[in-house]
Every structure is written in structure tokens, then in C-alpha cells.
Amino acid sequence: MSATSESTRREALEHRTIEHIPVDERHGRWTQLFTIWFGSNIMLLTVATGVLATAVYHLPVWAAVVALLIGNVVGGVVMALHAAQGPQMGVPQMLQTRAQFGSYGSLLVVTIVVVMYTAFFASNMVLGGQALADLTSIGETPGIVLVGVLGVVGAIYGYRVIHAMAGVLSALAGLALVAAFVMLFAVVGLPAGTLSSGSFGWSGFMGTVSLAALWQIAYAPYVSDYTRYMPKDTGVRAAFWATYAGCVLGSLFPMLLGSVIGAAWPDADTVTGVHTAGGAIGAVVLAIFAISIAATNAMNLYCGALSSLTIGQTLRPRWQPGATTRTAVCTVIFAVALVIALAGKGNFLGNFENLMLLLLCVLIPWTAVNLVDYYLIRHGEYDIPSLFEPGGGVYGKINVPAVGCYLLGIAVQVPFLSNALYTGPVAKALGGVDVSWIVGLAIIAPVYYVWVRATTGSRERIAAEPVTTQGEHA
Template sequence: MTEPASSPESIERRTIEHIPLDERHGRARDLFTVWFGSNIMLLTIITGALSTTVFGLPLWAGALSVVLGNVIGAVVMALHAAQGPQMGVPQMLQTRAQFGSYGSLLVVVLVVFMYLGFFASNAVLGGQALAQVTGLPTNVAIVIIGVISVVATIVGYRLIHKVTAVLSVVAGGALIVAFVWMIGVNGVPAETWHSGGFTWAGFMATLSVAALWQIAYAPYVSDYTRYMPRDTGQRAAFWGTYSGCVLGSVLPMLLGVLVGAALPDDDTLAGLSTLTHGVSTGIFAIFAIGITATNAMNLYCGTLSTITVGQTFFPKWKAGASSRAVVSVVLFSITLVPALLSAEDFLANYANFLALLLCVLIPWTAVNLVDFYLLRHGDYDIDALFERDGGRYGRFNWIAIGCYFAGILVQIPFLSTTLFTGFIAESMDKVDISWIVGLAVICPLYYVLMKPKLRAQSGHDPLRAGSAV
């Protein structure tokens, strides 16, 4: 009898290959817990705290911008969820259908760096929390957090789903306790509730950061839905993902907004510890352990993307569990350097990382979603995705590549970061709307340019071209 590719008792055998229909499992509601549980962590709290610390907003404005950013950004993120059940392959492998087998490497390599950036950020915060609870040196705690994440990555898909389901209850409970303790038991300083200091630049910067938090998940949403039955349904996959990710992100971000408003001059983790005095040890322990699951998700997807790069050059390579293990260890080793070096100046580095990341992700997600929903309606030749010459999709799709670079260029004048501010953003009091402009320009541009090409290739209506399996 053949061992299942991903059973509770075994290590997942599959990596980037197509998941056969007889190995599909799970329900759309499982998507709620994988995104709800994985988002309740220290990095989410830090992200929310940017609104009242780095961007200087009052509590009400920070809370409003955080909610709006997540609600808007999650629409883009959750639309990718249906691609996994439909196609049965990882998210970045699908990019070959839009950019070509070699053209896709541009985006895939950037996404690997994104995963490593989030892994390093999480490792720093998890290590700091673990060090605070245990008394271990911070660098040792960072390594421990990373090693646990590597183990979960090696075991694979089912373990990650199960752990995040548990975290939905445990970490969710710790989050509620933190709110109650801060407001109802210890109390917060009176100046926490002040209403002055609002700026549109700070509001839009916070909204953009919150939206990016959601959009940054777009390159690996399908990695956690590709084992689901093909008849899961687009609406069910969307709402399961959307609701879990929005609630799981908004609640801890609001906690961060509150911490930042109460103690704006303190380090966010130190402020959280002060405001939850009496239960801080338990809360930090739960969040430190929970961050390993989230980091396992980052490393797991980074590993699949790295294997995708390798398989592009060596199409006969059949990467399995051992390959995933080796690649995950290598990627973990690479992230240790920035994690250990950035621990002392984490907040400023993280804010800049988010701003630059948004600029390069927006055009990719625009091309991917327009191609999937409006041009091909989910109909793809899966076998062609694994061919070195790209099969029907070719090695390079210059329309997609051109739109990608155009998407980056069109955003530059609207960017507002500590590293660079575009001339339009400067004239708008440094309000950053670059990601909105990127989506508004690239979505229709790619559709208009790509539709005639598909029609010419197929000889009939491009909306019906292609084969899903």
C-alpha cells in the first residue's frame, strides 16, 4: 500500500509537483485557523505599533488605519486562495504561466528574499521574547526559534496546519488576556487616549503597511490550499482565508497600536511587558512559541520557491522530502546572519523592508490575478509548467515582464519611505499611495496587452484557452 504524501504520522513527501486529486483533503474552514493562528504573533503587534511610534498617530487614527489597511489588502491576498485547489501546485510555480519558465525567476527569487526577510524578523522577535522568559542570551534564543521552525518545515504541510489550529485557541486566548490585563487590570496612562497628532502621511503610511501585511502573503497563499479538493470552491476558499487573516492580523495589530500609544518612547516589547505585568511571562512564552509556527510557514514557502528555481534549470529533478530538508537548513543558515546583526536596530530596518517590499509585490499580484480570473479563468496546462521551455507559456512572456517593471516604475514617484521619497509623494505631504497607483495601472494594462496575444495563440476566444490538468 502506498504511503500518503502527507499523513499525520509521516513527513510530507511532495514538494512542488502537482497534487493528484486522490490525495486532496481538507475543508475551506481549515483555512480560517491556518491564517488566524499564524498571525497572532509578536511581529504583527510590532507592525501595529508602527502607527503610534514611528508614524506618530493618535490611538483612534492608528486603529482606524490598521483596520482599513487589513480589510483592503486582504482582498488581494485572499483572491489567490482559490488558485491552490484549482491548480494543485505552489503559488510561485504558477507564476511560470504568466511570466514564462525563465521570466518567472525574476519574481520567484525576489519572493525568496521576502520569505527570508520575514523569517529573520520573526526570529529576532521570537528570540527576544524567549530570552526575556528564560534568561537565555538573545542570540542563543534566536537560534532555538529558528531550529524549531526548520523542524516543522521538514515535517511539512499537515503539521503546519495542525499547529496553527492549536495556536488559534492558545494564542487567541493569550491575546484576549493581554487586552484585559492592560486596560482592565493594570490600566494605561491617561495620555494614551489623546487625539492630537494626526497627519495624513502617517495615516496613509500605516494603512499601506497594514495592506502590505496582507499582500505579502499573496506569493504563498496557494501553498496552503494546494492539497484541498478541487471542488472546494472559489468563494469558500476566499472567505475562509480572508476572515482568518483579517481577524488574526487586526486584533494583534490593535494591541500594538495600544502599546505604542501608551508608551510611545519605549521599545514595543518592553512596553508590552510593562503593560501586562503579572501575566507577561505567560503571554511572551505563548507568543514566542507561536512565532515558530509562523516562521515555519515562511521557511516552508521559501523552500518551495527555491526548489522551483532549481527545477527551472534542472527539469528532471524530482525534489522530495530530503530536498526540502536540505534546502530549509541552508535557507535557515543564510537568515541567521541578518537576524543576529539586525537585532539591535530592528524597528527601523523592518519599516524600510516593508515599504520596499510593497513596491515589488504589487505588479506581480496584479498580473497574476488578472491572468487567473479575467483572462484564463483558472484554465492552465499544468504539465507545461514543469517543462524547461515553458511549453505553451514559453521561456519569457515579455508582456508580463514589461508590465512588472512598469508597475515598479509607476510607483516610484508616489513612494514615501525613510530611504526615498518620490516627487509626487513629496508634493502630497509625503502621503504614500504608490501601491494603489500600481494596482490601478497594471491590472488594466496587462489585460489589454495580453488578451490579443492569447487570442492569436489559441485561434479562438482566449477566455476558453488552456487545460487545467
């Protein structure tokens, strides 16, 4: 290896993990926030989410389009509000959770998030492996392994490489998506009755809205991981709108493609549907969407590793994990995800739908607590050194209002849940319509705000905290 290539490799490798990013190491422009979310969302798993609307919920295409639009637009607001926190605080999203839940109180949420990342990584491996098996003769299992390994490489190199991968895919996958729509409608054509198939039902409609909203909200626990290196003067508005536009547009259009494919070929799997829809260039489109999975998997694995390191550092506060430790954790998560992928590949859509709806229940109360605390209670001002202190510093080990609201948030959603695993009494009375996430947000956001303000001494405690302006070290 030449000295130049070795130097390039070292520069590309991210050496920091969960520590605070100093101001003099900040870099990048707000436009990178658009490309990382736009490029990383144009992939097979996004298309599969759209397929659920017509192939599983049996909605007509028009209703699927409306539901997917509402879910992405609404869910994107919640997700992008978290993105604006990164440039101000300079720490990973899950580490910041210590400020709301306390050092030990945050462990439950962070552990759930690690499980989520692992499950998404496994889901992406299944679709990517199926795509490679469709395009080549290597077989599904080797394809699953190969897609996973590519994601591991990106996660090991870290922040810069993942941003670069997504930037390239913004152009490449974006063009492939446009080509797929053109081929589907202008060349291949839709089977007779595609646009008139299905029947409207509020259960399926709200289920689709929920899936699309969760697609956006599921990024909330790690969206700041990709803004924490941004300069502080990036600005809240710039970070919000660049992230919002990139993620909503990058998610919505592949989902719309999936909804049409699901109506046109309801018995085909997602990979076969994309290949068919692309006609003469179907193999090329499928290959690009499969490559995109590697970038998204790198993001999932990278953030899963940061969250795992956050758990370890919480239990051993003096521990300072580095790039080598991140590599080891990435390898372990990959191995676990591989087992899950191989075990669940036979019923992919069903397993994926259940996963998404389950995550919706456990993520909603966390996002409500985090956003209220950041924007309404502390106004973005936190004592960063306390996040790394053994006892949680000024935030303590357990913040009762936050932990209490998190558990309450899960409990209040249960009667409103409606999915293959469980249907609550209120959901049954509503004809199977699931509005649990709406109820969770509507209840927990004001409850947390009032609880914190009403707790004895909380107003004085918050006012007296030795905060540093907008999350920087004093």
C-alpha cells in the same frame, strides 16, 4: 523508536514538494484555512506592525485603528483571491507564476519572493529571541537560534504539521490575545494621555494603511501553498472567505493591541511593551506570542524552500526534488536568515518598516498580473503539465506582457514612494503621503489585460491552449 511512533513520524512528514497534487491525495476542510491564517498571525511581529503606527508614525490611537482597519480589509481581498487558486490548480503559488511570466520570466519574481521569506524569517527570529531573553536567562542570541530551529523543524515536516501547529495556536494564541486586552484595559490601565497622544497626519496615516495592506499582500505569493492539498470541491468562495476572515481577524487585533502599546509606552520595545501590557500574566502572554512565531516561521521557511526548489527546477527541468532536498534548502535559508537577524537586531523596527515598504513596491505588480490573468483572462483554466516542461510548454520561456508589466509596475510606483530610503517627487508634492501601491494596482491591472488581448495572436493562442478543466491533468 517504536514501530508506531516511526509510522506516525513518516505519516506526518510531507514527501511531496513542488509537484502537482493529484485529486486522490486531496484532503482537509475549508475551516482549516481559517485556523492556519488566524493562528499564525497572532504573534509578536504582528503586534510590532501595530506599534509602528503610534511609536514611529506618531498617530493618535483612533487614527491608527482606522488606518489599520482599512489596510487589513483592503489588502486581505487581494491576498484571499490568491488563496482560491490552490484547490483548483494543486500547485505552489510561485510555480503557477510560470503560467503568467513564462518559465524563465518567472525567475525574477520567484527570486524576490525567496528574499522576502528569508527577511521575514529573520525578523521573526529577532522578536522571538528577544522574547525568550526577556522570559529566561538564555540570552538574546541563543534565543534567536532556538526560535529559528523550531521553525526549521516545522518546515521540514511540511504541510500537515504546519496546519496542525496553526490549528492549536488559533485557540491558544486567541485566548492569550483576549487576555492581553482585558489585562491592559481593565487591570494594568493605560498611562495618562495615552489615548490623546500623537497627532494626525496624512503621511503617517497612509503609511500605516500601506503597512497593514502589505502585511496581507505579502502572503499572496504563498497563500496557495496552503490550499493546494484542498479538495477541488472546496470552492472558490469557501477558500476566499475562510482565508480572508482568518488572516484579517488574526492580523487586525494584534495590530490594534500594538498600536495602543506604542502609544502607552513609546520608548519601550515590542517585547517589553507586551510584557507590561499583560500585567500579572504578561510573561504567559509573551511566551505564547513567542511560540506562535515558530509556526509562522515554519510557514515562511516552508514556502521559501518551495520557491527555491521552483528556481532550481526551472533551471533543471528534469529534476524532481524530494523531502530530503527540501530539508537541505530549509537549512541553508535558516543559516542566511540567522546572519541577517544577528546583524540587524539593533534597529529592528526601523529595518522592518523599510523592508515592508520596499516589498510593497515589488509585490504589487506581480499580484496585479497574477489576479488579472487567473480571473479575467484564463478564468482559472491552465495546462498544468506545461508548467513542468523544459521550455515552459504552451506558456513559453518569457511572456513579454507579464514581464513588461511587472517592470512597468515598479517604475510607475517610484515617483509615489515615501519612506526612509527614498521619497519620490509626487510623494513630496503630496506632503509625504505614499499612495504608490494604489497607483500600481490601478495602472498595471488594466494595462496587463489590454496588453495581452491586444498582442498579435494572443486571443487565438489563449483560446487554443490545451487546457484541462480547472487546472487538472487530462
